[in-house]
Amino acid sequence: MEIPEALLNRLAKANHVAVLTGAGVSAESGIKTFRDPDGLWAQFNPAELASVDGFMSNPEIVWSWYQHRVEVVNNAKPNPGHYAIAEMQKLFPKLTLITQNVDRLHHRAGSDKVIELHGNIVENHCFDCKEPFHGETNLPDKQLPVCPRCGGRIRPSVVWFGEMLPVGALEAAEEAAYTCDVFFSVGTSAEVYPAANLPVVAKRAGAYVVEVNPNITVLSSYVDAKLPAPSGEALPILLEEFRKYQKFYDDLL
Numbered sequence: 001m002e003i004p005e006a007l008l009n010r011l012a013k014a015n016h017v018a019v020l021t022g023a024g025v026s027a028e029s030g031i032k033t034f035r036d037p038d039g040l041w042a043q044f045n046p047a048e049l050a051s052v053d054g055f056m057s058n059p060e061i062v063w064s065w066y067q068h069r070v071e072v073v074n075n076a077k078p079n080p081g082h083y084a085i086a087e088m089q090k091l092f093p094k095l096t097l098i099t100q101n102v103d104r105l106h107h108r109a110g111s112d113k114v115i116e117l118h119g120n121i122v123e124n125h126c127f128d129c130k131e132p133f134h135g136e137t138n139l140p141d142k143q144l145p146v147c148p149r150c151g152g153r154i155r156p157s158v159v160w161f162g163e164m165l166p167v168g169a170l171e172a173a174e175e176a177a178y179t180c181d182v183f184f185s186v187g188t189s190a191e192v193y194p195a196a197n198l199p200v201v202a203k204r205a206g207a208y209v210v211e212v213n214p215n216i217t218v219l220s221s222y223v224d225a226k227l228p229a230p231s232g233e234a235l236p237i238l239l240e241e242f243r244k245y246q247k248f249y250d251d252l253l
Helices: 005-012 023-026 052-057 059-075 080-088 105-109 167-179 195-204 229-253
Strands: 015-022 094-099 120-125 154-158 182-187 209-211 225-227
Touching: 005 120, 005 182, 015 052, 015 080, 015 167, 015 195, 052 105, 059 120, 059 154, 080 105, 080 229, 154 209, 167 195, 182 195, 195 209, 209 229
Parallel strands: 015 094, 015 182, 182 209, 209 225
Antiparallel strands: 120 154
């Protein structure tokens, strides 16, 4: 895969790089999305499993399903795309990592200060008082953990359909889009808002926008460069080429 020289040049001059990752990055680690025909959500209605109404109507089913998802996540491992993004944090004066994924694989690959737009599946909190819950969650069938503070039901700390994104996370993501020099959209369909608007915000603010995705998306015709491959293939190649590019110009100085 050829890396555009214009991209390497912009990266060499960049003070701030922003990276937005989506479900495609997790899929490379075996965590299927609900859009996949045989994915985790295929046999269920997402509205019944990932919404307040669904939780209130069928808390046992929702909780059991999320415990299954936690098991899937715990058995997954970061892939080369995750590790490449973690490495990118060392190469630029500032890198902001924004993810729509809830699996914490970026953290496990070594990235820090990750902006989690949709929360995460690893942590839990009380549905009523919002207090973080650190107790036992692997209980016998049809038993739900309860909050030791108020007795409320415990829920996963993910953003469900119909819920607002964490205000602080969204504000930080939008600020990164406004101020970055290069913006990467990696493994995302660019269809879920407000995250899908971040590359547009970055482009309008003057950033060089790059899409890393083997598929054509609604964003593909809008970006400055497209790397048409999965993140685990494209990003390691990009880093290798970028290091060569840096060394070449350093040797000239």
